[in-house]
Amino acid sequence: MALFDDRLMEVSGNVCFDEPMKKHTTFRVGGPAEAFVTPQTVSEAASVIRLCREFGKPYFILGNGSNLLVSDKGYRGVVIRMGRAFGEIRVEGSRMRAGAGAALSQTAVRACGASLSGLEFASGIPGTVGGALVMNAGAYGGEMAQVICGAAVLTKEGEVKHLNRDDLQMGYRKSCILPMSYVVTEAEFVLEPGDEEQICAKMEELAARRKEKQPLEYASAGSTFKRPEGHFAGKLIMEAGLRGLSAGGACVSEKHCGFVVNKGGASAADVLKVCRQVRERVFQKFGVILELEIRLLGEFDPPFEA
Ligand SMILES: Cc1cc2nc3c(=O)[nH]c(=O)nc-3n(C[C@H](O)[C@H](O)[C@H](O)COP(=O)(O)OP(=O)(O)OC[C@H]3O[C@@H](n4cnc5c(N)ncnc54)[C@H](O)[C@@H]3O)c2cc1C
Secondary structure (H helix, E strand, O other), rough: OOHHHHHHHOOOOOOOEEEHHHHOOOOOOOOOOEEEEEEOOHHHHHHHHHHHHHHHOEEEEEEOOOOEEEEEEEEEEEEEEEEHHHHOEEOOOOOOEEEEEEEEEHHHHHHHOOOEOHHHHHHOOOHHHHHHHHOEEEOOOOOOHOEEEEEEOOOOOOOEEEEEHHHHHOOOOOOOOOOOOOOEEEEEOOOOOOOOOOOHHHHHHHHHHHOOOOOOOOOOOOOEEEOOOOHHHHHHHHHOOOOOOOOOEEEOOOOOOOEEEEEOOOOOOHHEEEEEEEEHHHHHOOOOOOOEEEEEEEOOOOOOOO
């Protein structure tokens, strides 16, 4: 192991060990990552991936941690954070390129400033461009699939590859990125010329709707469950009488039952306990199986079937 650590520090000058993941997730939950690397360039990220594969070391790509629940025991592997070094945003006519680490909200603001329409839906989503592409993030009738025309990725061999829109296979909260173990380094957007004032007004309207409906005052990872076909997860949870259901510091939000929130000091075990109960009771009452939208990292005891 010491050999791996030494080699890791040779290929990257941006490594820390035993890094608490609660500092890197919007849930503010999660034990330590064995190693935490913040690559500064594509070739540094590629070297870290190649090294992990050479040593058979598990690795995980992190954006802003806004769709993630990390185990209280942490993660025995290398977390590779696609951060500010990958944050460049460029406008080229009606197209934009944004690095995987750029904030999606900032990308939407830049589009607005360039009088480009299409990213208004994304302005309140607290993820990175990379994480949003992976998850095909969406809101208020918009989703990444409508505006993405391609992406640059690293393959698991650490090679640079360009994917077009069809290659990305974007569906409801999914894309080919996770199944193929790609790492997004940059995304390309195709947008429509529009009126800056109208785009800005739309973004403000959506922000107000979020503020009114969502428990933004608490730590969370957004909607906990995917939307089951023909239903809304939040509505089913509310109608099953689970508003406010809690375990430790975690509870079903009273404001929006689709969110499990950390009211303070919640552990990952608390969050999953609430999720388990919600899932059981919704199934008992409506016969609908709720699938997790949030991603799990690390070991959970008992294991949770996402
Ligand atoms: C208050 C709140 C509101 C939210 N509202 C919405 C909403 O309206 N719509 C919506 O869809 N989501 C919403 N979310 C969830 C979340 O913000 C999105 O899923 C977002 O796209 C996740 O981006 P991230 O950078 O935080 O990804 P992370 O949580 O860091 O990672 C998510 C997944 O993507 C992978 N990943 C991240 N970056 C890369 C990369 N560069 N290359 C390869 N894999 C990568 C990770 O390995 C992980 O599997 C909300 C969350 C919060 C906290």
